Amino acid sequence: MHANHQQKVFSDYNDAAAGGNAGLVAATGGARFATYSADEKANLPQDAVDASFGCGNPMAFALVRRGQTVLDLGCGAGIDLMLAADRVGATGQVIGVDQSDPMIERAWKNVRAAGHQNIDIRKGQIENLPVTDGSVDWVISNCVINLANDKQRVFAEIFRVLKPGGRMMVSDIVADDLPIWMRRSAMLTSACVAGAISEAEYIQRLSAAGLSRCEVVGRNHYEPSQLAAVVRDSLPAFLARSFVGCMVAGATEKLTGTISSKFWSARVHARKDEVFA
Numbered sequence: 001m002h003a004n005h006q007q008k009v010f011s012d013y014n015d016a017a018a019g020g021n022a023g024l025v026a027a028t029g030g031a032r033f034a035t036y037s038a039d040e041k042a043n044l045p046q047d048a049v050d051a052s053f054g055c056g057n058p059m060a061f062a063l064v065r066r067g068q069t070v071l072d073l074g075c076g077a078g079i080d081l082m083l084a085a086d087r088v089g090a091t092g093q094v095i096g097v098d099q100s101d102p103m104i105e106r107a108w109k110n111v112r113a114a115g116h117q118n119i120d121i122r123k124g125q126i127e128n129l130p131v132t133d134g135s136v137d138w139v140i141s142n143c144v145i146n147l148a149n150d151k152q153r154v155f156a157e158i159f160r161v162l163k164p165g166g167r168m169m170v171s172d173i174v175a176d177d178l179p180i181w182m183r184r185s186a187m188l189t190s191a192c193v194a195g196a197i198s199e200a201e202y203i204q205r206l207s208a209a210g211l212s213r214c215e216v217v218g219r220n221h222y223e224p225s226q227l228a229a230v231v232r233d234s235l236p237a238f239l240a241r242s243f244v245g246c247m248v249a250g251a252t253e254k255l256t257g258t259i260s261s262k263f264w265s266a267r268v269h270a271r272k273d274e275v276f277a
């Protein structure tokens with residue numbers, strides 16, 4: 001990932017949280033690519049749903065129990081924090097970490113509006129978590145690790161903060177064989193595509209960080225029609241012209257179909273083994 005894209009990720013999500021960046025919000029916001037049920041959405045503050053930029057629903061698949069501690073990497077406006085808080089109950093704790101002040105402010109507003117008492121939101125980077133060693137039962141994350149430049153460091157941090165026996169359930173975009181123009185697109189970086197690694201690399205890097213039972217346990221593939229807005233704004237001029245040509249020729253589906261087959265959302269599980277003396 002280009003170093004200057006990191007700065008753009010930072011400013012894009014600051015802007016989106018503060019009510020700007022209409023392009024990113026229209027393309028990926030509003031829980032468009034997340035997979036929450038209608039019931040879950042109905043029971044959350046509308047603002048948390050509107051400001052949801054996820055690509056899955058990690059809490060739906062994490063076997064979190066009452067009294068446990070859950071850490072959400074890149075918590076955004078707080079949607080998964082609130083789903084986790086309901087699950088762990090009053091005796092449990094939920095911690096969110098995000099690098100964006102406006103996003104954290106919006107998350108606090110949503111968490112307070114929903115009346116949760118067991119959520120703490122901390123400013124920080126997922127590459128250097130403001131969380132004590134061996135202190136959490138679950139790490140969750142929804143469409144964030146693809147945005148990190150140093151993913152190995154993120155996985156090492158996950159290993160560090162998990163209790164022995166603790167587990168990770170992450171929804172994230174993974175990609176295979178992305179064309180170079182997609183890799184170089186700043187817009188597609190912020191939209192969680194250009195920085196994505198393959199499933200095989202995800203698993204290999206998690207294992208290298210010391211985690212076990214690293215596996216992809218689910219996938220969401222996207223229809224070309226779902227992706228039209230995401231790819232249209234990121235095309236370089238020469239491709240945009242042919243894209244428009246494709247539209248005129250009624251072949252839009254073909255182009256977005258080719259692109260859409262190159263990335264998808266994966267649900268990835270890992271565990272920190274207990275150490276027996």
Ligand SMILES: C[S@@+](CC[C@H](N)C(=O)[O-])C[C@H]1O[C@@H](n2cnc3c(N)ncnc32)[C@H](O)[C@@H]1O
Pocket residue numbers: 009013014051052053054055073074075076077078079080097098099100103124125126127141142143144147148192
């Ligand atoms: C695609 S949004 C997902 C937000 C949230 N998980 C959701 O489902 O709505 C990415 C979020 O991660 C944060 N973020 C990106 N890179 C980060 C990093 N390296 N450390 C901490 N937060 C980061 C952004 O500020 C933003 O809130």
